[in-house]
Amino acid sequence: MLRHDTGGFAASSPPEGFDLKDFEEAGLRVVERRFEPKDLIFAPGDPDDQLYFLLSGVVRLYKIYGDYKEATTALLKDRGIFGKLSLVEGRWQDVFAEAVTEARVAAIQKAAIEQVIKTKPDFALKLFSSLSERLRQSDEVIESLLHREVSTRLATLLLNLGERFGREEGGRLVIEVRMTHQDLANMIASTREAVSKVMSEFQREGLIETRNRRIALLNREALAERAAGPTGLV
Structure with missing residues (x-):
């Protein structure tokens, strides 16, 4: 597994x-x-x-x-x-x-x-x-x-998707399954609005980039730190 x-x-x-x-x-x-x-x-x-x-x-x-x-x-x-x-x-x-x-x-x-x-x-x-x-x-x-912040859940999801469906491309790990923000929200029991906000934060911080609904992980170490973040209310 x-x-x-x-x-x-x-x-x-x-x-x-x-x-x-x-x-x-x-x-x-x-x-x-x-x-x-x-x-x-x-x-x-x-x-x-x-x-x-x-x-x-x-x-x-x-x-x-x-x-x-x-x-x-x-x-x-x-x-x-x-x-x-x-x-x-x-x-x-x-x-x-x-x-x-x-x-x-x-x-x-x-x-x-x-x-x-x-x-x-x-x-x-x-x-x-x-x-x-x-x-x-x-x-x-x-x-x-149910007990983790949206940013923590989303970082965990992106790392798992990269591990399972990623392809190395020019120093980036590109997730080959195309997904909308709503698709991501459905996978972590959140809302599209909350996921869009966190995805924008991740992009500003240089952790990811998105093109044509394909997500590329640029800094997996920083994402792993976010995934290990504190628990809290959504």
């Missing part, structure tokens, strides 16, 4: 060695689906009868709390496994899964997985280890978001 040590936003990937081939070798049938940016893969109230494996692209998981604020709990890129841990039938989704870019997703029926788990303990251990770690991080992410 990739996660910046300042806390906050988490970017998730599967544990070492876990791949789609594990499902196929276990005899599980997978169904591939394609999504465009902003398409919802599932939402609260949808049947919770499948697990999902990200074949390509970027997907984010988020919850809505309080006054309809969004909190991103995980951002997955290529090979991330997601969905609820429970294999009990009759449950419903309680989070949103949204494609950030064009994405290919494989879906596997939980009923079939349950049968395999009964006969293949090694497969079961890998699967539950992967999902339980992501769920643990999700809870920690939401808790940390």
Whole structure:
């Protein structure tokens, strides 16, 4: 799992060695689906009868709390496994899964997985280890978001996005996923106005620059100091 040590936003990937081939070798049938940016893969109230494996692209998981604020709990890129841990039938989704870019997703029926788990303990251990770690991080992410200043949360988010989706270019780290200030606000449970104010501060201080909705990190050390800032009210 990739996660910046300042806390906050988490970017998730599967544990070492876990791949789609594990499902196929276990005899599980997978169904591939394609999504465009902003398409919802599932939402609260949808049947919770499948697990999902990200074949390509970027997907984010988020919850809505309080006054309809969004909190991103995980951002997955290529090979991330997601969905609820429970294999009990009759449950419903309680989070949103949204494609950030064009994405290919494989879906596997939980009923079939349950049968395999009964006969293949090694497969079961890998699967539950992967999902339980992501769920643990999700809870920690939401808790940390609620008690940190916007500037601290935003600096943490930018560092994580740079670590996960950045490309070195002329001494800068360019985040290759295009995002608006509203997108950033949704990821840290804040408002567009608050994020725009802090982004302007970061630019004046020479920490970042933005062009065509692409953000470049210019001073990661200074951003890390901001990410480790004091907690406080939004």
